[in-house]
Amino acid sequence: MRCVAIDKDGKLLAGDSSTREVFRFDDAGKPQPLTDGEIGIPMAIAVHSSGDLYVADLELHRIVIVPADGSKPRDFIEVPAPRGVAFDSEDRLWIVSHGPNHLLRADAEGKLETVVEGRVFEFAHTIVVDSQGVAYVADGYAKAIWRIAPGEKPKKWVSGEPLDNPVGLTLDGDSVIVVDPRANAIFRIEGEGKLARVPVEIAR
Numbered sequence: 001m002r003c004v005a006i007d008k009d010g011k012l013l014a015g016d017s018s019t020r021e022v023f024r025f026d027d028a029g030k031p032q033p034l035t036d037g038e039i040g041i042p043m044a045i046a047v048h049s050s051g052d053l054y055v056a057d058l059e060l061h062r063i064v065i066v067p068a069d070g071s072k073p074r075d076f077i078e079v080p081a082p083r084g085v086a087f088d089s090e091d092r093l094w095i096v097s098h099g100p101n102h103l104l105r106a107d108a109e110g111k112l113e114t115v116v117e118g119r120v121f122e123f124a125h126t127i128v129v130d131s132q133g134v135a136y137v138a139d140g141y142a143k144a145i146w147r148i149a150p151g152e153k154p155k156k157w158v159s160g161e162p163l164d165n166p167v168g169l170t171l172d173g174d175s176v177i178v179v180d181p182r183a184n185a186i187f188r189i190e191g192e193g194k195l196a197r198v199p200v201e202i203a204r
Contacts, residue, residue, distance in 0.1 A: 005045040007053070008068075015042025015055060022055055022066060034066050035073045044126060046085040046093060054093055056082035063095065063106070077110040084137070088129040096124045096137060103127075103137070103148065120154050121146065125167040128176065136176050138166040145169070145178060145189065158193045
């Protein structure tokens with residue numbers, strides 16, 4: 001599995017590169033394929049307010065729409081090496097790219113604009129955007145979480161230990177939750193960048 005997300009109905013979604021598929025887990029916990037294997041390498045999934053899924057396909061350099069009504073997936077836009085996607089409160093799609101410009105944004109018609117010019121991040125993975133339009137990007141190689149406020153240049157919000165290879169992000173209210181598999185930890189970042197480890201109990 002390359003990525004996970006939660007759809008509008010609270011169902012678990014997962015993108016799997018070995019089967020070239022995006023799955024939705026049903027009430028019985030069984031994965032149901034959604035694309036008939038038409039995805040290359042699904043690196044990230046963003047859920048639109050309509051319920052449609054927008055999937056970053058790293059192999060075929062595109063964003064694919066998987067309609068909520070179960071109809072055939074279709075291409076949305078071409079993007080070089082997309083790795084992270086997230087919607088903001090205006091349903092604009094933010095895209096982490098490993099192409100010439102590292103952060104892009106697309107409107108509903110697929111018109112792209114560059115948010116961050118050039119290669120600023122070392123190896124960016126995921127992105128989230130809060131209700132104020134502030135974007136946060138997990139950069140594994142830099143051991144950092146970047147903060148990109150509207151009209152401002154990217155800034156390293158939190159970096160260095162205890163972060164080791166942050167790859168996953170999600171929002172929890174005003175907090176940013178970070179998944180760092182190399183540190184074997186989940187972190188919460190609040191306020192001006194206060195980072196704390198989240199206690200995790202593993203059910204056995």
